[in-house]
Amino acid sequence: MEAEIRNKPSFANLRLQLARGDRLIAEADAMASMSAAIEIKTRWNGGFAKAVLKRVFGGESLFVNEFSTDSEGELVLTQPFPGDIECIELKGNTLFLQPGAFLACEPGVKLGLGWAGWRSFIAREGLFRLKVSGSGHVWFGAYGGIFTREIGEEYIVDSGHLVAYEPSIRIRIGMAGGVFTSFFSGEGLVTRVGGPGRIYMQSRSFGGLAAWANSHLY
Amino acid sequence: MTGEATFPGGVFSERIDDGRAGAEIELSVAGVRARTPDGAEFLLPYAECRLEIGGASGRMIFCRNRDRSLTIFCEERTFADALSRASGGLLSESLGELLAARRRESRRGWWIAASLALGIAALLVAGFWGVRVAARAAVHAMPVALDEKIGELALKSMDLGGPEVHDPLVVGALQAIVDRLAPHAAVSGLEFRLRVVDAPIVNAFALPGGPIVVYTGLIGKAAGAEEVAGVIGHEMAHVTARHGLERIADSVGIVTAVQILVGDTQGLVAFGAELFTLASVNSYSRRQEMAADEEAVRMLHAAGIDPAGLARFFEVLDREQGDLPSAVSWISTHPQNQARIAQIRGRLAALGEPSYQPLAVDWAEVRRRAAGGGQVE
Numbered sequence: 001m002e003a004e005i006r007n008k009p010s011f012a013n014l015r016l017q018l019a020r021g022d023r024l025i026a027e028a029d030a031m032a033s034m035s036a037a038i039e040i041k042t043r044w045n046g047g048f049a050k051a052v053l054k055r056v057f058g059g060e061s062l063f064v065n066e067f068s069t070d071s072e073g074e075l076v077l078t079q080p081f082p083g084d085i086e087c088i089e090l091k092g093n094t095l096f097l098q099p100g101a102f103l104a105c106e107p108g109v110k111l112g113l114g115w116a117g118w119r120s121f122i123a124r125e126g127l128f129r130l131k132v133s134g135s136g137h138v139w140f141g142a143y144g145g146i147f148t149r150e151i152g153e154e155y156i157v158d159s160g161h162l163v164a165y166e167p168s169i170r171i172r173i174g175m176a177g178g179v180f181t182s183f184f185s186g187e188g189l190v191t192r193v194g195g196p197g198r199i200y201m202q203s204r205s206f207g208g209l210a211a212w213a214n215s216h217l218y
Numbered sequence: 219m220t221g222e223a224t225f226p227g228g229v230f231s232e233r234i235d236d237g238r239a240g241a242e243i244e245l246s247v248a249g250v251r252a253r254t255p256d257g258a259e260f261l262l263p264y265a266e267c268r269l270e271i272g273g274a275s276g277r278m279i280f281c282r283n284r285d286r287s288l289t290i291f292c293e294e295r296t297f298a299d300a301l302s303r304a305s306g307g308l309l310s311e312s313l314g315e316l317l318a319a320r321r322r323e324s325r326r327g328w329w330i331a332a333s334l335a336l337g338i339a340a341l342l343v344a345g346f347w348g349v350r351v352a353a354r355a356a357v358h359a360m361p362v363a364l365d366e367k368i369g370e371l372a373l374k375s376m377d378l379g380g381p382e383v384h385d386p387l388v389v390g391a392l393q394a395i396v397d398r399l400a401p402h403a404a405v406s407g408l409e410f411r412l413r414v415v416d417a418p419i420v421n422a423f424a425l426p427g428g429p430i431v432v433y434t435g436l437i438g439k440a441a442g443a444e445e446v447a448g449v450i451g452h453e454m455a456h457v458t459a460r461h462g463l464e465r466i467a468d469s470v471g472i473v474t475a476v477q478i479l480v481g482d483t484q485g486l487v488a489f490g491a492e493l494f495t496l497a498s499v500n501s502y503s504r505r506q507e508m509a510a511d512e513e514a515v516r517m518l519h520a521a522g523i524d525p526a527g528l529a530r531f532f533e534v535l536d537r538e539q540g541d542l543p544s545a546v547s548w549i550s551t552h553p554q555n556q557a558r559i560a561q562i563r564g565r566l567a568a569l570g571e572p573s574y575q576p577l578a579v580d581w582a583e584v585r586r587r588a589a590g591g592g593q594v595e
Binding site: 118167 | 228234236237238239240254256272273274275276278280282286289291293331
């Protein structure tokens with residue numbers, strides 16, 4: 001399977017060339033276009049109960065689509081919001097994705113739901129997170145550009161900007177500064193991450209967009 | 219020689235592509251051994267092992283070498299014990315410290331969370347009650363025109379339980395009492411309009427703003443005009459002390475309470491009219507009843523009417539209550555009669571022995587006409 005992420009970073013989309021026998025799992029509604037030779041099968045996102053949990057808590061769809069072909073063909077996947085798409089290859093390791101970030105993966109990748117905890121909930125990052133493990137490629141999207149950082153010592157990320165992180169990353173919720181700074185700097189609560197491990201961040205946040213749009217409504 | 223068990227985990231090393239991979243971890247005699255799916259192997263001797271704890275779950279154990287170029291990590295719950303045993307106690311102390319620190323931090327987290335939750339709950343409760351208490355105080359700052367509006371609306375939609383009596387002798391006698399008391403009311407400008415309703419219930423009530431309703435059943439139970447004057451004084455006191463509005467403020471939901479505070483009275487009027495139409499109009503709190511008694515005694519005394527009539531009427535009803543509790547609604551909704559009689563008597567004693575003018579009413583005739591349904595002969 002050949003994969004190419006095009007139109008980076010603002011309106012990224014994923015173009016895949018599927019050969020005979022290739023399979024790909026993708027988020028429902030992610031398909032933008034495909035060759036007629038490609039078959040699409042819809043199934044529960046990990047069984048009915050897990051699918052409901054992922055829908056409610058993980059921000060993912062109830063269903064996932066499985067694409068395959070008997071000959072060969074092209075498949076273009078996209079995400080609903082403007083922004084970049086990133087590809088990682090899992091080699092027996094695990095990655096946590098924030099709700100809604102998952103786009104597609106190869107069949108060797110396991111999709112699970114992990115408890116993110118109350119701290120994550122308070123930081124408005126959700127009570128649960130999607131856990132991708134196993135081996136194979138995973139594509140996930142973000143709002144805006146995606147940038148990554150290897151974390152050693154503590155590092156601070158504003159809430160809403162964290163897209164994905166490895167399980168070895170420690171997450172703490174804290175105030176941006178003192179009480180005054182936290183309330184009036186516009187930063188409020190921030191996420192303090194500690195290593196070792198890698199985090200993926202997005203250059204825009206949905207909360208920021210919502211607040212900006214809201215201020216122009218009246 | 220291999221160790222006792224393997225654990226799922228991972229490894230960070232610059233020797234592998236992308237610097238990371240999942241790995242199977244084995245606690246061998248030589249040290250912590252990690253094997254990636256690609257077949258790469260890493261060994262970290264126990265003696266070189268620097269331990270850290272953390273990760274997203276907070277319980278991931280990291281074994282790192284001195285320059286941190288190699289990190290082997292595992293999240294399994296049994297890993298710490300196994301590592302302690304496999305290292306022959308070499309890492310036990312360090313592990314113990316890490317786990318203790320984690321427990322301390324976890325406990326601290328719970329304390330902070332519990333304190334935060336308690337604090338938020340306390341703020342919510344305080345805010346809720348604060349708004350209610352403030353709304354209760356705020357109604358006293360509102361114009362009495364509001365009381366009148368509520369009373370008027372409630373009266374219009376109320377079922378009084380009988381025909382209104384128009385006999386000038388009956389209505390005139392009671393209105394004369396109202397007119398004598400009115401100049402001594404604590405709030406001026408209120409119009410106390412009295413209605414007599416023909417029904418065999420021993421009751422009288424006042425609505426916010428001044429409408430007073432007295433039933434012929436109550437007139438029949440009163441031995442003298444002073445007793446009814448006591449009851450009327452008591453009801454007028456509820457009006458002037460604005461107990462109706464207080465009761466509304468006590469019963470409204472938090473939204474209306476906030477509306478009251480910001481001066482929006484529409485909800486208050488609608489809710490008040492409904493409350494007084496549907497609910498028993500006499501169900502004031504004990505504090506309000508005692509206050510109304512006290513104020514009634516003051517008004518009666520100032521108007522030159524013997525306030526002892528109120529206490530006497532209580533005593534009469536108290537005696538009769540045992541026989542016909544349901545018919546005596548005025549007193550059955552007025553609790554703690556003995557305490558109230560004692561309070562009224564106490565107030566009277568404090569007033570000394572003033573001379574009161576008896577009310578110039580032919581009470582026997584009023585009672586007779588009222589008993590006959592108050593129809594003009």
